[in-house]
Structure formats: structure tokens, C-alpha cells
Amino acid sequence: MRNNYLDLLAYFGIGGAHPGGLPLTKSILRNEAIGPSNSVLDIGCGTGQTAEYIVTQFNCPVTALDNHPIMVEKANERFKNKNYNVTIVNGNVENLPLPNNSFNFILSESVVTFTSISKSLQELYRVLMKNGTMILIEMTAEQTLTEEMKIKICDFYGIKEILSENEWKARIHEAGFDKIQIVNISTELVQSEINDLNPSPNIDIKYYDIWDQHNELTDEIDSQLGYRAFRCSRS
Numbered sequence: 370m371r372n373n374y375l376d377l378l379a380y381f382g383i384g385g386a387h388p389g390g391l392p393l394t395k396s397i398l399r400n401e402a403i404g405p406s407n408s409v410l411d412i413g414c415g416t417g418q419t420a421e422y423i424v425t426q427f428n429c430p431v432t433a434l435d436n437h438p439i440m441v442e443k444a445n446e447r448f449k450n451k452n453y454n455v456t457i458v459n460g461n462v463e464n465l466p467l468p469n470n471s472f473n474f475i476l477s478e479s480v481v482t483f484t485s486i487s488k489s490l491q492e493l494y495r496v497l498m499k500n501g502t503m504i505l506i507e508m509t510a511e512q513t514l515t516e517e518m519k520i521k522i523c524d525f526y527g528i529k530e531i532l533s534e535n536e537w538k539a540r541i542h543e544a545g546f547d548k549i550q551i552v553n554i555s556t557e558l559v560q561s562e563i564n565d566l567n568p569s570p571n572i573d574i575k576y577y578d579i580w581d582q583h584n585e586l587t588d589e590i591d592s593q594l595g596y597r598a599f600r601c602s603r604s
Contacts, residue, residue, distance in 0.1 A: 372527040374583065375483065377576045379439035382567030384418030387479035387506055388558060388596035391565075394419055394478065397504055397552055397598055403427040407473040410434065410496065412462050413480030417444035417455070418565050423476070424453045432472070434458040434465070443567050462489045471496045475503040479596075482507050482528055490544035497603055503546070505599040509534050511556055514593040522594065525586055534597055546601040553598035558590055 378386050385391040403409065407429045411420045414433035424431045433455055435441050441459045448455050460466045462477075463484050475497055481489045497503055510519070510531045519531055532540065534551070541549050 372483065373576075373579050374526050375437060376439075377579050377583070378415065379437045379443075380569045380572045380576055381580070382416050382439075382443050382569065383563055384416045384565030384567075385563070386415065388508065388555065389506065389553070389598070391418060391422065393506065393553060393598070394422065394476070397506075397600075398423070398426070398476075400552075401474065401502065401504075403429055403474055405429050408432070408471065410467070410472040410475045412475060412477040412493070413483075414444055414457070415440050416565070416567055417447040417457070419476065419478065420444070420455055421447060421453070424455050430454040430456070432456045432458055432467070434460045434462070434467075436461045439569065446567070462492060465492045465496055467496045469495055470498045473498055473501050475501070477503065478506045479508065481505060482531070483526070486530065486532070486540055487543065490540055490546075494545040494603060499603060501603060503599075503601045504552070505537075505541070505601060506553075507532075507537065507596060507599070508558060509537060509595050509597045511593055511595050518590065518593050521586070522590065525582065531594070537597060537599060541599060541601050546603050548600075548602040548604075550600040551597055552600045554595070555597075556595040557592050558587060558594045558596060 405428045409423055409431045411433045414420050414435045417433055420431045420433035444457050510533045538549050
């Protein structure tokens with residue numbers, strides 16, 4: 370089933386669309402001990418903005434995965450003629466085409482919410498090495514979230530559920546992760562500044578309307594929806 374919001378991101382080639390954008394990513398990663406000997410998995414890589422930052426900043430191999438063909442195409446375009454150790458993979462986080470215990474570090478920025486959450490978390494646990502780390506940045510229901518607004522958000526973004534902070538912790542723990550820390554909290558879903566665009570030609574006018582609706586809904590949500598950045602590890 371097509372997701373109009375994810376199609377919008379792909380057609381406009383929006384980099385850093387996740388809560389907090391690239392500045393949040395940078396502030397979290399600067400506290401991580403990532404080096405050339407580490408292997409990093411960037412889930413839902415989009416156009417490859419974060420993957421490019423990681424490979425240039427930490428000089429380590431990056432596998433960047435997305436299941437949207439246009440995003441994969443634009444990620445490949447970003448890295449064309451660049452001698453970076455980045456592998457682009459067209460794949461689904463619910464059924465990763467990757468071997469067990471493959472990565473020291475996994476980064477997932479506003480991806481798991483758009484999938485079957487428990488299934489995706491189990492897959493991420495499977496491909497993470499023992500003593501590895503996963504950073505998960507996801508929208509989070511605040512106590513003020515009404516049932517009416519929850520239905521509206523789920524319908525618009527094509528998601529099945531919106532988890533609270535405690536529900537996220539419980540799902541992550543159920544997937545097998547034994548250490549869960551919160552490294553960033555925002556009780557509002559502040560829109561990220563968009564400064565990384567690679568739009569496709571001849572974008573259907575309906576996607577401009579969807580973008581307007583997204584902005585209107587973000588304003589309407591106010592403080593009912595925030596995000597959390599979870600640092601998860603397995604032993």
C-alpha cells in the first residue's frame with residue numbers, strides 16, 4: 370500500500386526530514402565512539418544525507434537502506450562519483466536482507482513508526498552485533514494526545530499506532546535490547562528546517578497539497594506529540 374507522505378518525501382528528495390533533523394543527528398553521534406573499524410547501518414536512509422555525514426565524519430563503512438525506489442535512486446545519485454565506503458541497499462526493515470550480527474552501530478531516524486514496530490525492532494536486534502548500539506529517533510505520544518488527534522495522525526501518515534515513551538521502552542525491551550537510555554527529549558514535534566532538497570521533475574500537484582496538509586497538521590498537533598531519541602544496546 371502506497372504511503373502518500375513517504376512518497377512526498379521521496380519526490381521532493383527531502384533530506385533530514387526526521388524530528389530534529391541533521392543537527393540532532395550530529396549532536397547525538399558526537400557522543401558515540403564510532404571509528405574506522407566500526408560498521409554502521411543507516412535504516413530508512415532516504416536521499417543519504419545522514420549516511421554521507423557519518424562516512425565523512427567517522428571514516429567508517431556505512432550501509433544505507435531504504436525501501437522506496439525513488440529514495441534509493443536519489444541516494445545512489447548522491448554518492449555517484451564519490452569515493453565513499455557507502456553501500457546502498459533496497460530493502461525493508463521488517464525483513465532485512467542482511468546477515469545476523471553484522472553491525473556495531475545502527476541509526477534509525479523516524480522510520481520504525483512507519484512499519485510494524487515489533488517486527489522491525491526484532492530485525493534490528495538480529496543484525497546488531499553483541500555489545501552494539503542502536504539510536505532510535507521516533508515520534509512519541511505525550512499525555513495530552515487525544516484519541517481524535519491520534520486517529521487523525523495515523524490516517525494522515527499511514528501509521529498503525531503512536532507509542533508513548535514507556536510503550537517504546539517496553540517494545541524495545543521485548544525485542545531483546547537490555548539497555549535503554551533516552552538521550553534526547555522533545556515534547557513538541559518541531560518541524561525541521563529543510564535545506565537539503567533534490568526534487569524530481571514534474572511532481573504531481575497533489576503532493577504540494579499534502580505538504581500543506583502536513584504543515585497544518587504539525588501546527589494543530591502542538592504539544593500532543595513529541596519525539597524521543599533512544600540509545601539501545603544488546604549484550
